[in-house]
Amino acid sequence: MALLIHAASTQWIAIFITCALSLISIAAYRLLFHPLAALPGPKLAAISRWWQIRKIIIAKPYELALHDKYGPVVRIAPNEAYNISFPMRLSPTDSHTESSTPLDKGPWYDMARYQLIRRSGGPAFTASNLKRYEPKVVEAMQRVCERLDRLKGEEVETSEWMHITVLDNILEQGHNWGDLELNVAFWRRSTVLGHLPTLRVLLNLFPMLKKYVFWVLRLPTKHSKDGIGLPAHIAPSLLGQLIHRSTSIENPSFENGQDLMEQLLAIRAKKPKFELVYARGMAGSSVAAGHDTTGSSLVSILCRICTNPDLQRRVEQECRGERMPLAYEDRPSTITSACVREAMRLQHVTNISLSRVAPRDGLHLHGYFFPEGTILGVNPTSFARNKDLFGPDADEFKPERWLSGDEDSLRTLERYSLLFGGQSRSCPGQNLARLIIGLVVPRLFRNFDIEVKVPEGGFDNFPPQFWTMLSGSKIIFVPRQDSPVGG
Numbered sequence: 036m037a038l039l040i041h042a043a044s045t046q047w048i049a050i051f052i053t054c055a056l057s058l059i060s061i062a063a064y065r066l067l068f069h070p071l072a073a074l075p076g077p078k079l080a081a082i083s084r085w086w087q088i089r090k091i092i093i094a095k096p097y098e099l100a101l102h103d104k105y106g107p108v109v110r111i112a113p114n115e116a117y118n119i120s121f122p123m124r125l126s127p128t129d130s131h132t133e134s135s136t137p138l139d140k141g142p143w144y145d146m147a148r149y150q151l152i153r154r155s156g157g158p159a160f161t162a163s164n165l166k167r168y169e170p171k172v173v174e175a176m177q178r179v180c181e182r183l184d185r186l187k188g189e190e191v192e193t194s195e196w197m198h199i200t201v202l203d204n205i206l207e208q209g210h211n212w213g214d215l216e217l218n219v220a221f222w223r224r225s226t227v228l229g230h231l232p233t234l235r236v237l238l239n240l241f242p243m244l245k246k247y248v249f250w251v252l253r254l255p256t257k258h259s260k261d262g263i264g265l266p267a268h269i270a271p272s273l274l275g276q277l278i279h280r281s282t283s284i285e286n287p288s289f290e291n292g293q294d295l296m297e298q299l300l301a302i303r304a305k306k307p308k309f310e311l312v313y314a315r316g317m318a319g320s321s322v323a324a325g326h327d328t329t330g331s332s333l334v335s336i337l338c339r340i341c342t343n344p345d346l347q348r349r350v351e352q353e354c355r356g357e358r359m360p361l362a363y364e365d366r367p368s369t370i371t372s373a374c375v376r377e378a379m380r381l382q383h384v385t386n387i388s389l390s391r392v393a394p395r396d397g398l399h400l401h402g403y404f405f406p407e408g409t410i411l412g413v414n415p416t417s418f419a420r421n422k423d424l425f426g427p428d429a430d431e432f433k434p435e436r437w438l439s440g441d442e443d444s445l446r447t448l449e450r451y452s453l454l455f456g457g458q459s460r461s462c463p464g465q466n467l468a469r470l471i472i473g474l475v476v477p478r479l480f481r482n483f484d485i486e487v488k489v490p491e492g493g494f495d496n497f498p499p500q501f502w503t504m505l506s507g508s509k510i511i512f513v514p515r516q517d518s519p520v521g522g
């Protein structure tokens with residue numbers, strides 16, 4: 036018996052030693068012999084991706100600090116590097132990258148869905164087509180302003196009310212049922228699982244494991260049962276609306292379409308391969324990807340303007356003048372639109388690296404070689420603060436930079452914006468976001484005296500997530516007596 040126990044324990048010791056040696060060999064390979072071994076970065080990150088995952092779980096921004104410490108290129112995981120510069124080809128003439136073809140997206144992405152959105156639904160999302168929805172936004176703002184008016188100067192959460200404002204614009208739903216928190220939880224989980232593709236597949240196969248895995252990873256468990264990035268209460272009614280609308284329109288027209296759903300059905304009538312389920316999926320994913328992103332931008336815009344009394348006064352003057360300025364312009368011509376662009380520059384809704392994969396022959400960048408399959412990413416929020424590109428004051432809020440008239444720096448600001456992602460793989464809903472933000476901001480300043488309180492350190496405490504938002508700020512909308520509500 037003693038002999039048996041002895042044999043068993045020797046066996047366990049052998050297994051333990053083999054496992055330990057294997058782990059040590061993997062760690063040594065990754066640190067010393069891996070093709071990315073020469074890259075600067077935290078040693079633990081070079082050994083295991085868990086270094087990065089932990090940072091995301093504790094929700095503290097870390098990428099800017101890494102660049103400050105290690106320079107423009109940082110190894111963030113065994114096979115992944117961050118870059119404050121250009122990991123993806125931005126345009127065919129871009130001299131900052133030595134890549135000759137656009138890079139594929141990293142494992143985070145579902146390429147099939149992306150390509151579907153771009154190719155089939157593209158015509159519905161052009162700026163010229165979306166112009167037809169301007170009156171709807173103006174009408175929605177009439178309702179929003181009436182609702183804000185009824186708050187009678189009560190202090191409320193900025194994030195909550197900007198979320199409600201966007202939902203009214205996109206969905207004509209005048210409330211969010213307090214579901215913003217579910218969205219924050221959804222994006223925390225998605226960001227972590229997006230970096231663990233194998234685990235994500237496993238959880239899709241065995242959803243009953245989710246609650247244990249979330250518990251182990253200390254991820255929020257609260258979630259919308261539909262789990263698709265939509266507030267829980269909105270998902271069922273949205274799906275119901277989409278199904279009803281998509282089955283009740285008989286002869287959909289693109290030219291005279293009442294809404295995006297009708298226009299997508301008209302596209303489908305001409306392109307039978309664009310199945311009904313795709314059209315519905317596109318309309319649904321547009322709401323899912325559009326409500327919190329646009330809401331997040333509005334929060335940043337209001338917080339930035341209203342914590343700067345001089346700028347706020349100038350914005351109010353413009354917005355209360357005879358002609359309301361359009362607050363989102365490609366080339367800002369007013370202080371209002373300069374403030375909007377500057378707030379969105381500093382607070383991108385993405386504060387995690389957008390990843391791409393090095394192409395077949397690898398890629399030379401910043402003096403390093405990245406072999407095929409290396410994941411390369413750039414964090415749009417860090418990128419916007421690149422001092423080499425945008426000047427030594429890149430991390431300061433200076434709307435005047437957009438009005439400087441300095442052609443070179445304006446072109447740099449325009450050309451190297453990752454606000455809506457990298458060019459050919461950018462956000463399909465950006466024109467809608469521009470339209471909504473451009474019309475919402477001046478209407479708020481025209482109708483209300485706005486006071487915002489941002490908690491200490493608020494602007495820089497932006498959780499590292501694929502979607503993120505300034506949280507904790509409070510807002511007061513005091514109705515102006517001499518202004519027609521919603522005007």
Ligand code: HEM
Pocket residue numbers: 144145148149152320321322324325326328329332383384385389453454455456457460461462463464465467468
């Ligand atoms: C200010 C508001 C917005 C910002 C800053 C924003 C930004 C982004 C970014 C950075 C991406 C990822 C691009 C990449 O991976 O390279 C994205 C994807 C996406 N956006 Fe937006 N977005 C906004 C509003 C909207 C709106 C209003 C819609 C809907 C009409 C929308 C629909 C989408 C969709 C469907 C995707 C996913 C594309 C994919 O599958 O890769 N977005 N957005």
